[in-house]
Amino acid sequence: MFRTLGGGALPAIDAKTAHTHSVANLCTDGVRLYSAALGVGRIARTEVEPAPCLLEFGLLLPDPDDDSWLRPVPPSAALAQRLHPLEREIQDRRRTSVELTDAFEPFMAISAQRPAATHAITVLEGIDRINGALDLAISESRTEVLTVQPGGKRSEEVLSEALARSKPLIDSGISVRTLYQHTVRHSQRTYAYVDLMAGARMEIRTLEELIERLIICDDTVAFIPARDDPPIALELRHPGLVAYLTKVFEQLWSRAVPLNEAAPYDPARDGITGVQRSIAQLLVEGHVDEAIARRLGMNVRTCRAHVAKLSAVLGSTSRAQLGYLIARSGILDQDS
Structure with missing residues (x-):
């Protein structure tokens, strides 16, 4: 945002008419009115109402002789004001890059004497x-x-x-x-x-x-x-x-x-499916429902439904008894 120069206060900008574009993307009204002001050297304040961006960006300034008029800032001056901070930032970044290069140069020389190592x-x-x-x-x-x-x-x-x-x-x-x-x-x-x-x-x-x-x-x-x-x-x-x-x-x-072939799900034997036998094996190994569900790629609710089915088929009334009955039943010894 440019500071205003010369006498006279700028009119307040109505929020309803405030623009959101940048100075690099002037609206149609802004382009038209700024061009007109440059052509004749000034423009009436009332004419600029459709393009408050010209005042926001400091492309128009109050006429020191007549507050009802605005004078255009020469485009060369407006451009220079905007390019100056960018060029300064570029110079700062270049200076920083040179400083970083100088700081790491001694280490690069040491590193170059040894073959590059790959972290295992x-x-x-x-x-x-x-x-x-x-x-x-x-x-x-x-x-x-x-x-x-x-x-x-x-x-x-x-x-x-x-x-x-x-x-x-x-x-x-x-x-x-x-x-x-x-x-x-x-x-x-x-x-x-x-x-x-x-x-x-x-x-x-x-x-x-x-x-x-x-x-x-x-x-x-x-x-x-x-x-x-x-x-x-x-x-x-x-x-x-x-x-x-x-x-x-x-x-x-x-x-x-x-994936385009049918999965070889084992048929149910004695009322127990292949998936349930897999769950039974993991139960015997001491895994909890959450771990079993994660291992078999199912949600915990589905896993518990299979556990309940196993309990019903084997006649178990508790989790501890279920493990004993699974081992005793021999279902894990059956060929897949």
């Missing part, structure tokens, strides 16, 4: 830092990205994020293989996501139970979760660690079922 494990704390490192690694991928995504149905937000990350990769010819759990087969959003990726080098398979989330890029870098609250992930670049996790992925992949 980097701790990433916070969603922004995790997503930033992940986006960078994915953008640098050249051949294939492998992902393990445990859990049940995906929200629209999660699938939109997956689409935003996968589409550029696939457009550049990089293949993507993703492992979900069988429970995503009940999600229409998942199939809509697959339709959007039709024709791409993308494969999706599902398993009943998965390990924690895992992302591997080009056998070079892998990401695994370390803590949920606060969110912490590990960026792994040690070749041995990445190779090991890739083998784990390939083992899971070989057992998984393509």
Whole structure:
């Protein structure tokens, strides 16, 4: 905002007519009236009412001889007033960049004498830092990205994020293989996501139970979760660690079922389904309902419904008795 020069007070600007544009984007009335004022050397105050921005930006100033008139500020002067702080800021930033370069130059010289080291494990704390490192690694991928995504149905937000990350990769010819759990087969959003990726080098398979989330890029870098609250992930670049996790992925992949094929749910035996036998195994191992639901990619309510079914079939009246009856029944010894 320019300060007003010369005598006379500027009229108050009605809030209803105040403009919100910048001086670089003058309104039509502002362009017309400023041009007219420059052409004749002055303009009546009453004529400027449609363009209060000319007064706000200091492009018109009171006529010192007659307060009913306004005189235009020469465009060269108005431009110089606005360019000066920008040029000063540019000079300050250039000076800062030179100072930073000078400050780090001795360290760069030391670093240049040794081969660049790659951190085998980097701790990433916070969603922004995790997503930033992940986006960078994915953008640098050249051949294939492998992902393990445990859990049940995906929200629209999660699938939109997956689409935003996968589409550029696939457009550049990089293949993507993703492992979900069988429970995503009940999600229409998942199939809509697959339709959007039709024709791409993308494969999706599902398993009943998965390990924690895992992302591997080009056998070079892998990401695994370390803590949920606060969110912490590990960026792994040690070749041995990445190779090991890739083998784990390939083992899971070989057992998984393509999304476009029917999942091999075991038929119910003695009134107990394959999913319920999986729950029974986890119950015997001492897992609570929340952990079981997370492992099998279902919500806790569904998990508890299966536990109730197991209790009814085996005649259990308590959680402790249920574990005993599961072990005694032999249902976990049956062939899958």
